[in-house]
Amino acid sequence: MQLLEEGPVEDFTMARVAASLDTVSMALYNYFPSRKALLAAVADHICLRFKMPPRKRNQSWQDTLWQWLWTFKKLSDEYPFVLKVMGVDGKSSPGWLRVTLTVSRTLHEIGFREHKLAVHSWMFCSNAIALVFNEREGSIFRSPISLSDIDELEPDEQDFLIMLRRYHSDIASEEVLELGFQGIIANVERELATMAASA
DSSP states (O other): OHHHHHSOGGGOOHHHHHHHTTSOHHHHTTTOSSHHHHHHHHHHHHHTTOOOOOOOTTOOHHHHHHHHHHHHHHHHHHOTTHHHHSEETTEEOHHHHHHHHHHHHHHHHTTOOHHHHHHHHHHHHHHHHHHHHHHHHHGGGGSGGGGTTGGGSOHHHHHHHHHHHHHHTTOOHHHHHHHHHHHHHHHHHHHHHHHHHHO
8 A cells, every 4th residue: 555655556566566565476466366456455455444424314315425525535535545546447446336335325315217327426426536636636736836837927817816816825625625515415406406397
């Protein structure tokens, strides 16, 4: 896991894993038939740490999805490289499929079926991944250094961005995530309303 924290998933090779364990790569093949199998095992190991809070009696579907979003955020805080291993060679790991199951089951419980269920489950999880990843990796764009090339813009564009930048230091990650998570759930609410109106 340390190798995945330190570099890209492409650098996660059997030889590097073996070297970090002070052994030879052939020894790893006794346990994992391939790099892909080892990555899948790492993904499952991490994803099994995804634990939803116990569901309260009469808990709304919105609260269930809200808890899922924050639980996923917590998992990605503890294991930032989870996004690197949730899928290997274009396939979702079994662990990641278990993580997303709560979303799909919740959407099914409130009336999503077949194609709508598949597409909305995919979009919900994809939006959550994008938001969590971008907030962790992209929050640097709220720092003063992100305006270092502002001289290349027109004066009125510079003035506007400088005015706006004053407020960027007040933006907290929790605020961004809260607003984003509200939007993700609001998308489901809008689709439910559309489905009810067309029924």
